Amino acid sequence: MKRHLLLLCNILFFSFCLLPAQGQLDPLKQQVQEVEGKARLDLLVDLVRQCYYFEHPDSALKYADLALALAEREAKVAWRAKALYSQGLALFAAKKPDYSLAALQQAEYEATAVQDTSLLLDILNLLGNNFYDLGLMELAMEKYLQAIEFAEALENPSKATAAYANIGRIMSAKESYKDAKEYYRFSSNLYLEQGDTLRSIAILMNQVSIYLRLNEPDSAVILADWGWRKSQELDYPAGVHMANVRRSQVAIALRNFEHALAITQQMLDSLSADNYQMRYNAWHFRGMALDSLGQFDAALQAAKKAEEFALLTESQPVLASTYLRLYEAHKNAGHPEQALAYYEIYRTLGDSILDSGMGRRLTTMQHLYETERQNSEIDALQSEVELERLRFRQWGVVGISSLLLLALVARIQVYRKQQKAQKAQQERQLVEQRLLSLQMNPHFLFNSLTSLQRYLLEQEDTQTAQNYLGKLATLMRNILEQSREKLIPLAEEIESLDLYLRLQKLRWKDRLRYHIEWDTDLSDIDTWIPPLLVQPLVENAIEHSGITDTEEGLLEIKLAGEGDKLLIVVKDNGKGWNGQVPSTVPGQKRGLALGIVQDRLQLLTQLRQQAHRMDIQSHAQTGTQITLTLPNYESIDY
DSSP states (O other), X not given: OHHHHHHHHHHHHHHHHXXXXXXXXXXXXXXXXXXXXHHHHHHHHHHHHHHHHTTOHHHHHHHHHHHHHHHHHXXXXXXXXXXXXXXXXXXHHTTOHXXXXXXXXXXXXXXXXXXXXXXXXXXXXXHHHHHHHTTOHHHHHHHHHHHHHHHHXXXXXXXXXXXXXXXXXXXXXXXXXXXXXXXXXXXXXXXXXXXXXXXXXXXXXXXXXXXXXXXXXXXXXXXXXXXXXXXXXXXXXXXXXXXXXXXXXXXXXXXXXXXXXXXXXXXXXXXXXXXXXXXXXXHHHHHHHHHHTTOHHHHHHHHHHHHHHHHHHTOHHHHHHHHHHHHHHHHXXXXXXXXXXXXXXXXXXXXXXXXXXXXXXXXXXXXXXXXXXXXXXXXXXXXXXXXXXXXXXXXXXXXXXXXXXXHHHHHHHHHHHHHHHHHXXXXXXXXXXXXXXXXTOHHHHHHHHHHHHHHHHTSOOHHHHHHHHHHXXXXXXXXXXXXXXXXXXXXXXXXXXXHHHHHHHHHHGGGOOEEEEEOTTSOTTTOEEOSXXXXXXXXXXXXXXXXXXXXXXXXXXXXXXXXXXXXXXXXXXXXXXXXXXOOSOTTOHHHHHHHHHHHHHHHHHHHHTSOOEEEEEEETTTEEEEEEEEXXXXXXXX
């Protein structure tokens, strides 16, 4: 528990370190009243950033709402993406991670649509920070790595400087200190190349702790002293205070306690009265140095002063660390009853921090994956809560029995199995959602509504337009309902395909010919298939095979039973392709659809332990035939 709380304190220190130089807020407020349009939106987003840095969450939310209202009024996707990012940042500052994630995920989608790479980098970094603060390290790492990939694609690694620093945080949290050192070093060098010496100092002051973890005290001394001198040279008070905290930490690690006392006294003499965080740090390390010198009464007084400022920070991790220090100070001063009382407070607060953190993880996972299939994942997180409680309480227990140790090992094995099942569930749902996106893609909806507009405005054919709109509404409802099911009757799949093709027929007229047939022995009611598999292949053929270029184009869909298997064939006489199926990169939609369907079939194969296969035959002269081979589903449970 002690290591865990110290880590949380380092996180708070890291966040404090990244504050920019103050003094930009008032000019921005004045400018925002003087401009309109895109310039006003940019200023509002900058104001949200500054309010976030200076810890004014209420003001950040106010400016974010103004930015979003402006973007909604102008109805521009690029503006809306930026406004949603500012809203996510404001909600993150207000400690509302669920709402922040929702806004940021929408911002990511719309920034991707308008290919605003610079904004995407900011969004991905903030998503990573959200997941990091919730303790979801793997999801945080995924977002940071995506940001780095974007920057590398632009051949501009400086765009991902913050992502490298944040990965260093994750490596430190995982106790991979050598990796953390490299990421911190790379990030600080990038900041220096960009002329941002202040942020470089902040990163390097965190690297001082890494040097101590790696037992490299000489490097820690050199780096902490450099940060102190450089901050004084740049007139950067926050940097001076950060460096002094690290210098006192290094002095204590090297048992140079008198030097640590001198540094902390210098801090107390120079700090403003309202700088609670740094005053807490000064008294905290001063108490540790006094304890080590055997001045127990003075150490106890220092611990009490640290408690005063810890209460003002309103930070539970800082308070927990303070009560642990008070426990040690009372114990060394010969006050066993007071020491025991503070130890109990420390343990209770530590358990509360653990429960709160795990509760936030559960809430976030429920927000991200709101389906019944997530029950096993939530159970796994609840098991993790019990495991971590057990682990942290073991710290204060003497003489643990071998039976309890065996029970802990067994529970860990169960947890790992649950994690594996959880990962499979997440992969499956990701593919399902991507397939749903393919079916409801904006391109199809745009073309459908354009056809509707043509009948109303050009031909004034209101009856056809009304029929068309009814078919479109029915198809959308069918797709949304089927996306919630594991399996659907074959009759529903045929109905949706027929609706879809009728809509496309209205769009393409005589240039689209199609035919659906199935074996007479095949029941369309008693036969069940997974949803969201066939329509992407049909759309792929219509949009990319070239069958609508001439009136000779033909699309055939055949369904047949073959023993205990179901065969679904989608065949066109279009232009086809030779060689390999196109890879899934932007601009090659055929490969994207086929790749996602293939992923879905692989996951179904794992879940059912039965083969789900897709075979593709394509030639430039004869067109393309895609054959799905599925098992004959006798039950909807899998």
